[in-house]
Amino acid sequence: xxxxxxxxxxxxxxxxxxxxxxxxxxxxxxxxxxxxxxxxxxxxxxxxxxxxxxxxxxxxxxxxxxxxxxxxxxxxxxxxxxxxxxxxxxxxxxxxxxxxxxxxxxxxxxxxxxxxxxxxxxxxxxxxxxxxxxxxxxxxxxxxxxxxxxxxxxxxxxxxxxxxxxxxxxxxxxxxxxxxxxxxxxxxxxxxxxxxxxxxxxxxxxxxxxxxxxxxxxxxxxxxxxxxxxxxxxxxxxxxxxxxxxxxxxxxxxxxxxxxxxxxxxxxxxxxxxxxxxxxxxxxxxxxxxxxxxxxxxxxxxxxxxxxxxxxxxxxxxxxxxxxxxxxxxxxxxxxxxxxxxxxxxxxxxxxxxxxxxxxxxxxxxxxxxxxxxxxxxxxxxxxxxxxxxxxxxxxxxxxxxxxxxxxxxxxxxxxxxxxxxxxxxxxxxxxxxxxxxxxxxx
Numbered sequence: 001x002x003x004x005x006x007x008x009x010x011x012x013x014x015x016x017x018x019x020x021x022x023x024x025x026x027x028x029x030x031x032x033x034x035x036x037x038x039x040x041x042x043x044x045x046x047x048x049x050x051x052x053x054x055x056x057x058x059x060x061x062x063x064x065x066x067x068x069x070x071x072x073x074x075x076x077x078x079x080x081x082x083x084x085x086x087x088x089x090x091x092x093x094x095x096x097x098x099x100x101x102x103x104x105x106x107x108x109x110x111x112x113x114x115x116x117x118x119x120x121x122x123x124x125x126x127x128x129x130x131x132x133x134x135x136x137x138x139x140x141x142x143x144x145x146x147x148x149x150x151x152x153x154x155x156x157x158x159x160x161x162x163x164x165x166x167x168x169x170x171x172x173x174x175x176x177x178x179x180x181x182x183x184x185x186x187x188x189x190x191x192x193x194x195x196x197x198x199x200x201x202x203x204x205x206x207x208x209x210x211x212x213x214x215x216x217x218x219x220x221x222x223x224x225x226x227x228x229x230x231x232x233x234x235x236x237x238x239x240x241x242x243x244x245x246x247x248x249x250x251x252x253x254x255x256x257x258x259x260x261x262x263x264x265x266x267x268x269x270x271x272x273x274x275x276x277x278x279x280x281x282x283x284x285x286x287x288x289x290x291x292x293x294x295x296x297x298x299x300x301x302x303x304x305x306x307x308x309x310x311x312x313x314x315x316x317x318x319x320x321x322x323x324x325x326x327x328x329x330x331x332x333x334x335x336x337x338x339x340x341x342x343x344x345x346x347x348x349x350x351x352x353x354x355x356x357x358x359x360x361x362x363x364x365x366x367x368x369x370x371x372x373x374x375x376x377x378x379x380x381x382x383x384x385x386x387x388x389x390x391x392x393x394x395x396x397x398x399x400x401x402x403x404x405x406x407x408x409x410x411x412x413x414x415x416x417x418x419x420x421x422x423x424x425x426x427x428x429x430x431x432x433x434x435x436x437x438x439x440x441x442x443x
Contacts, residue, residue, distance in 0.1 A: 023067035075107025087116025102440035105429035255308035292340035327415030352425035
């Protein structure tokens with residue numbers, strides 16, 4: 001088997017035509033599930049259907065792709081990644097991070113702004129977009145910072161003009177409630193989400209893992225789940241009387257937080273949230289085996305919390321799945337538990353780990369794929385994550401039933417910090433297409 005990657009903007013003529021035949025075509029939004037063909041021209045989907053191409057192949061086709069036994073579906077959208085550029089290119093770059101995304105079937109990513117320096121100015125926002133155009137294999141969107149280093153609001157309107165799809169201080173919460181209130185009010189005029197890393201630092205300061213049986217057993221300070229749910233509660237109280245406000249909770253981890261979000265949704269508030277695969281597949285117990293490799297923020301929590309994450313996905317309280325792809329070099333992890341960096345990589349494991357919910361019978365295939373495609377697209381207001389005529393041809397070919405073993409040494413990411421090494425999974429990305437161009441294939 002060979003893997004190949006191609007930069008998004010390199011090669012291929014403008015009106016290049018590709019015919020995908022014998023495919024099981026799935027669109028989670030419309031519940032489309034057919035055996036048929038799909039035609040792309042340039043960057044767009046031209047047509048698809050069961051009877052398409054039955055009368056023969058039209059003239060001018062540049063490439064034929066036989067998809068027998070494979071699913072053709074919208075490319076995945078990950079609204080939470082860290083590509084570490086600028087400032088920490090020894091951990092990841094847009095180039096290597098986007099290779100990792102393409103290998104995982106992710107066609108659009110949203111980079112977080114806690115780079116060095118942070119994305120808190122138009123100049124840095126434009127730099128990020130230029131670097132993405134030069135070096136990325138996939139679509140790169142970005143959040144800009146809510147606050148400056150002086151804890152004042154950034155120039156949010158100008159940053160939106162420069163391409164920001166939302167605002168967050170991810171890596172740290174917005175602790176000052178007045179600043180958060182101002183950010184929510186301002187965002188309502190811009191029609192963009194305010195995404196919060198929900199953590200009360202007064203409760204979590206110095207903590208390394210979840211506060212519970214494992215932290216007590218290992219003798220390290222724990223992080224209370226209340227540090228998350230209290231911040232979520234505060235922010236919802238701040239926004240509940242505002243109009244046109246979209247509040248998004250990053251990497252939710254606790255049952256109490258989900259209960260707060262469900263109540264807010266029941267009141268009709270525009271509150272959304274995401275969960276990572278590691279928070280619905282792993283618990284705090286894994287820290288005993290993997291140590292700092294399993295150290296994440298928010299931390300892996302109890303089995304009760306994990307089951308609540310699964311239930312939240314099933315009921316729709318959780319809107320989407322995102323990786324919080326957080327690459328770190330070995331030196332950042334080869335430290336005592338209290339001092340090691342938080343985070344794991346996740347782009348190359350998001351699809352098979354999410355498909356565990358389908359293969360185990362806990363969720364339908366449509367419902368799982370919805371959390372990875374059009375639902376995250378709607379959070380950041382981009383017209384992707386769907387199979388529609390004249391929409392961008394961001395697609396993936398997937399072997400749903402291919403069984404394989406995760407091997408971190410084969411990751412395209414520059415960093416290998418993942419607790420999923422040697423985990424047996426099912427579901428594999430065979431080809432990734434972005435704007436009609438194959439950017440990754442595993443033949």
